[in-house]
Amino acid sequence: MDLITAESTATAMTENAPVKVAVILASNREGRFAPVIADWFLAHADGHPAIETEVVDVAALDLPTALAYRLEASTRELLADVSARLDGADAFVVVTPEYNHSYPAPLKNLIDWHRAEWQAKPVAFVSYGGVSGGLRAVEHLRQVFAELHTVSIRDTVSFHNAGARFDDEGRHRDPAGPDAAVKTLLDQLVWWGRALRAAKRAHPYGG
Template sequence: MDLTHAETTAATTDTADAPLKVAVILASNREGRFAPVVARWFLSHADEHPDVVTDLVDVAEADLPTVHSYRPEPGVRDRLADVAGRLASADAFVVVTPEYNHSYPAPLKNLIDWHRAEWQAKPVAFVSYGGVSGGLRAVEHLRQVFAELHAVSIRDSVSFHNAGALFDDEGNHRDPADADAAVKSQLDQLVWWGRALRDAKEVRPYGS
């Protein structure tokens, strides 16, 4: 049965107003990692945003194989299918990453390289942490990688320099004003780009 113009318009409006599904990727799997502290801080802000719903994708829990095969074992296929489905259903991404040796962690690159279409025509924002650089060198490398995958990186990132000293033992930011303002701006940009790209793909699939 064909939809009337009014029904089509209503359906499009419903989609346009739907909250943005954001996959938050926790990029470190090191023992004793600081990543969960930063991720919880980000999620506490994202979950308060009225236009965002989040799904935390932790590379440590995903445990994707490092050997790429076109015929993975059944258990591996299940893990790959779970992560691929979550990434595919996302409208946008936020990568929470440290900086390892002037770049980003190997498990994150592995997660990225197992997928392709899941990233395309979607916005990616970055929350980084580290020492004096605040993880920004990792972010600059990631922008090039995601550009190759036809993703759109958000201009404003959130970075924590000397991150261990910025949070108390409960994971609360000791002086949150600037960080709170930065994450609000980032989330607003992510929602704008996420909705713009989602709406565009409703009219014409990407690459067509």
């Protein structure tokens, strides 16, 4: 195999490698419904042959709520770990409820502690709530992530009156619509994840 062929083969393998998706659970409230939605989403995402997932749960993090220049060693280690997990992702999916017409404060805190980790990557949204299905939270998040140079996926998955949509085993009572929506979201996420991953290699973002 000559050098050009080897390079072409390596490039093709890299381009077709699974898209690493960080699935961010945005709620840390006691009694939250987020795990039900996240488990439903992960069951679909983990079954997609082109996706690898890692969960980043704000409830499991203990990020400081004030952006400070002087941090304790344990806090610096925590931030370094979270930063590495976000930086290693090719794409993001935010699973978010809607609080007072917007998204949860712990999610904004996670976003604000990082910058380059988000850049030139796609982000998709799975939302839930009452009559709005969390869509007002999603619209606010699009503005925030645009500032961080991400590409937000147009198509979402949203659950209106989410608590009534799932049974006690976490199964959706009428899955046809959500199943079709999540397939579209995942296919778009893979396309954007691979396209932006390749683009960053050709011309490193910000470089």
